[in-house]
Amino acid sequence: MEKIIIHIILLITLLLTCILNVSNGNIKTFYDTDLETSNFFHDQRNVNQLCDKLGEFYEEKNEILNLPRCIRFKNTMMLYCQGEMENFRNYTNKPKLERIETLIVCYHNSSTFDANLLKYFIKLKNLFIGYSSFNQFINKLPRLESLSFINITRNELMTLKGDFFSDLPSVNTIDLRYNQLQLVEKIQINSNTNSTVQIYLYGNLWNCSQAKIIKWIAGSDLKYDVVDKKKLNCSDHKFRARPLYTVMNFKNSLTKLCKDLKDLRNCTCHISFLRYEEDTRSFKPVASVNCSGKGFYNFPEMLPPYTNTFFIDHNKIRSLDALCFKNSTYNNVHDIYLEYNEIRDVSVLDNCQWFENFRVLNLKGNLIERIPVFAFSNSLELSNHATKLLLSENNWICSCRYAPRLLKLCQKYDLIADKRKIRCRNEKNDPDINGRLLMELTKNDVCKVNQIILNKFEIMSIIFTILIILLLLNLLYDWYRYKSSGKLPWIVLNTPLF
Numbered sequence: 362m363e364k365i366i367i368h369i370i371l372l373i374t375l376l377l378t379c380i381l382n383v384s385n386g387n388i389k390t391f392y393d394t395d396l397e398t399s400n401f402f403h404d405q406r407n408v409n410q411l412c413d414k415l416g417e418f419y420e421e422k423n424e425i426l427n428l429p430r431c432i433r434f435k436n437t438m439m440l441y442c443q444g445e446m447e448n449f450r451n452y453t454n455k456p457k458l459e460r461i462e463t464l465i466v467c468y469h470n471s472s473t474f475d476a477n478l479l480k481y482f483i484k485l486k487n488l489f490i491g492y493s494s495f496n497q498f499i500n501k502l503p504r505l506e507s508l509s510f511i512n513i514t515r516n517e518l519m520t521l522k523g524d525f526f527s528d529l530p531s532v533n534t535i536d537l538r539y540n541q542l543q544l545v546e547k548i549q550i551n552s553n554t555n556s557t558v559q560i561y562l563y564g565n566l567w568n569c570s571q572a573k574i575i576k577w578i579a580g581s582d583l584k585y586d587v588v589d590k591k592k593l594n595c596s597d598h599k600f601r602a603r604p605l606y607t608v609m610n611f612k613n614s615l616t617k618l619c620k621d622l623k624d625l626r627n628c629t630c631h632i633s634f635l636r637y638e639e640d641t642r643s644f645k646p647v648a649s650v651n652c653s654g655k656g657f658y659n660f661p662e663m664l665p666p667y668t669n670t671f672f673i674d675h676n677k678i679r680s681l682d683a684l685c686f687k688n689s690t691y692n693n694v695h696d697i698y699l700e701y702n703e704i705r706d707v708s709v710l711d712n713c714q715w716f717e718n719f720r721v722l723n724l725k726g727n728l729i730e731r732i733p734v735f736a737f738s739n740s741l742e743l744s745n746h747a748t749k750l751l752l753s754e755n756n757w758i759c760s761c762r763y764a765p766r767l768l769k770l771c772q773k774y775d776l777i778a779d780k781r782k783i784r785c786r787n788e789k790n791d792p793d794i795n796g797r798l799l800m801e802l803t804k805n806d807v808c809k810v811n812q813i814i815l816n817k818f819e820i821m822s823i824i825f826t827i828l829i830i831l832l833l834l835n836l837l838y839d840w841y842r843y844k845s846s847g848k849l850p851w852i853v854l855n856t857p858l859f
């Protein structure tokens with residue numbers, strides 16, 4: 362009786378689908394008759410609209426099994442269930458479940474799915490769980506000797522434990538596509554079959570910032586095949602739309618590179634992002650190296666070639682020379698964080714290639730007394746991409762001669778981001794000025810009336826001017842004497858040349 366009803370309904374649906382197909386050529390035929398054959402589950406045409414079609418079917422044919430929300434197809438030993446699946450738990454006719462070979466669960470819309478419920482299905486070969494909104498499994502899959510085909514697609518699964526599939530000796534296909542997986546621990550498979558297990562992971566939301574957890578996907582040591590690994594894209598904001606496989610490979614090679622450079626042993630290296638290069642139509646990595654507070658006295662000799670950001674703050678660096686060598690490893694390191702070191706002298710930045718291309722230079726908290734203002738001004742003027750220069754907390758000398766120039770530089774460039782925090786701070790300063798904010802000083806503050814401070818060049822110029830005037834006066838006197846008395850000066854008479 363049961364079977365006849367099924368057949369009648371099958372016929373009706375078949376007819377309906379045919380009519381639909383006539384009216385709309387795009388709708389795929391649902392091969393209902395396959396429900397009675399073992400081909401059903403492996404026919405892509407059916408699987409693609411499994412929940413929809415079985416759902417329609419289910420609407421008409423409820424509770425055949427006395428198992429709420431499920432229909433059983435006896436010939437194929439298939440059980441279709443729709444809605445939340447807690448009901449297996451209290452279902453008393455367990456032997457009926459024990460014969461099922463194919464289980465299809467659709468629209469399980471609570472937030473979790475207890476995988477342990479599947480322990481009654483001891484003959485299960487095919488498992489499909491789809492179109493549901495649960496985001497987490499509780500418990501791993503129980504040991505199921507014959508389960509070989511697993512399709513858990515189009516749910517909202519966010520994480521998965523690595524051992525979820527570890528108790529399935531016959532497994533050969535696992536499809537986890539179109540979930541919201543961000544992280545999956547390394548999947549453990551203990552299959553006894555000879556064929557390579559195939560795993561599908563496309564269409565998830567991989568968080569490539571958490572490389573430690575997901576880099577196994579791109580590994581070459583897997584005992585199974587992640588079929589679509591080269592098609593996976595990252596979804597986190599740092600690596601959005603970048604291919605996961607490429608990202609992980611760059612991360613691995615950077616880790617290795619940094620381990621091999623002995624200067625960097627105490628530092629950490631990160632891929633900051635991947636840049637798309639139009640010319641080669643490929644992605645190029647951009648790295649940052651962090652050597653904060655590791656007791657460095659000098660710049661490391663080598664950085665990974667694609668580093669663009671370097672943190673070497675809170676160390677004991679004294680000299681910037683390494684930045685300005687010809688073809689220095691720092692040529693393309695545009696952001697350098699040098700705050701809280703022991704830099705006193707930055708004159709090397711005058712006429713330095715690096716300084717013409719930098720983006721960020723943080724010199725806060727060093728021992729700088731003065732900078733070559735003209736060179737700085739020039740470089741900032743020419744630079745297209747300088748965005749930030751930090752100079753506060755240094756030992757600035759605010760002399761009458763120097764302070765106005767520095768002040769002018771600060772007033773002109775907003776990229777000196779901390780200019781309002783720059784304080785005059787030096788024993789050589791006038792005690793009235795020491796400790797005051799540079800931007801709040803006026804020329805009158807720094808240059809006391811009548812106070813003339815000359816540097817050594819000016820003193821020399823004055824001396825030379827006086828000497829030249831004396832020389833001219835002497836010449837004039839000699840000429841006058843010669844004219845009036847005809848006497849040549851003593852020096853002419855006694856020099857053999859004349």
Ligand SMILES: *[C@@H]1O[C@H](CO)[C@@H](O)[C@H](O)[C@H]1NC(C)=O
Pocket residue numbers: 405408409410491512513514515534536561
């Ligand atoms: C799993 O089911 C989906 C339908 O949701 C289907 O598109 C996919 O091909 C199935 N996976 C495999 C490996 O057959």
Ligand SMILES: *[C@@H]1O[C@H](CO)[C@@H](O)[C@H](O)[C@H]1NC(C)=O
Pocket residue numbers: 447448450451
């Ligand atoms: C199953 O049975 C237990 C008690 O036997 C009951 O508390 C629970 O609500 C039942 N669950 C379902 C889904 O019917």
Ligand SMILES: *[C@@H]1O[C@H](CO)[C@@H](O)[C@H](O)[C@H]1NC(C)=O
Pocket residue numbers: 444468469470492493494
């Ligand atoms: C369950 O969720 C799916 C997708 O999340 C939705 O299409 C379906 O209508 C929901 N079904 C029920 C019974 O809530």
Ligand SMILES: *[C@@H]1O[C@H](CO)[C@@H](O)[C@H](O)[C@H]1NC(C)=O
Pocket residue numbers: 553554555
């Ligand atoms: C695996 O292969 C071995 C020999 O190649 C064979 O003896 C064994 O039966 C195969 N096992 C399965 C499950 O096919």
Ligand SMILES: *[C@@H]1O[C@H](CO)[C@@H](O)[C@H](O)[C@H]1NC(C)=O
Pocket residue numbers: 543568569570571596597598
């Ligand atoms: C990815 O992981 C990072 C690091 O833990 C985290 O800050 C970020 O919010 C995650 N992204 C998403 C989309 O969850």
Ligand SMILES: *[C@@H]1O[C@H](CO)[C@@H](O)[C@H](O)[C@H]1NC(C)=O
Pocket residue numbers: 593594602603604
């Ligand atoms: C993955 O990213 C690549 C490059 O950004 C893009 O061409 C491709 O369409 C993306 N694929 C998916 C499925 O988003």
Ligand SMILES: *[C@@H]1O[C@H](CO)[C@@H](O)[C@H](O)[C@H]1NC(C)=O
Pocket residue numbers: 623624625626627
């Ligand atoms: C790394 O740190 C350790 C301990 O802080 C130190 O002894 C060692 O010299 C450092 N190595 C390098 C290369 O700086």
Ligand SMILES: *[C@@H]1O[C@H](CO)[C@@H](O)[C@H](O)[C@H]1NC(C)=O
Pocket residue numbers: 651652653672
């Ligand atoms: C650099 O590493 C140190 C620890 O060594 C950490 O405290 C700091 O936040 C890191 N800096 C950046 C910008 O990541």
Ligand SMILES: *[C@@H]1O[C@H](CO)[C@@H](O)[C@H](O)[C@H]1NC(C)=O
Pocket residue numbers: 687688689690
């Ligand atoms: C400078 O360039 C030469 C030749 O291109 C190269 O051999 C050398 O190693 C480079 N030096 C540095 C410090 O990169």
